[in-house]
Amino acid sequence: MTERSVVHSTFVIERVYPAASEKVYFALSDPAAKKRWFVDPDNPMPSRHEMDFRVGGKEVNAGCPSDGQMHFFNAVYQDIVPNRRIVYSYELLFGETRVSVSLATIELIAEGTGTRLILTEQGAFFDGHDTPATREHGTGELLDALGAALASGI
Secondary structure: OOOOOEEEEEEEEEEEEOOOHHHHHHHHHOHHHHHHHOOEOOEOOOOEEEEOOOOOOEEEEEEOOOOOOOEEEEEEEEEEEOOOEEEEEEEEEEOOEEEEEEEEEEEEEEEOOEEEEEEEEEEEEEOOOOOHHHHHHHHHHHHHHHHHHHHOOO
């Protein structure tokens, strides 16, 4: 029998963007805008991206990075407060293997003419396939890509 394990972890990442919260919210909630920055830097052309941005709506992002195995991000939006908060749960799969399940909360707080984004993720990481440190690093890279997209006028 295969050894089973679960690691629980919570991390918080903050970014301050020189854009109004409405603009940041747009980049997070508009399917075409999000598709421009929510990508794997090693595979910037996902094979599948679907987004139904509403409470109960689903988002799917699938691609095949350099490891040759399809990766799937499958999310369900749990709570949305326009320009203020987005809460979603998601699973991450490598091929057919579920590597984690998480609850993520994004808060947008006006700060001068910009926005402070606070992302809190609570995750369960399964059987050593992924680690909290790797996920936190990758999520930070995505938030940096969001910042670059906002700077380019998304």
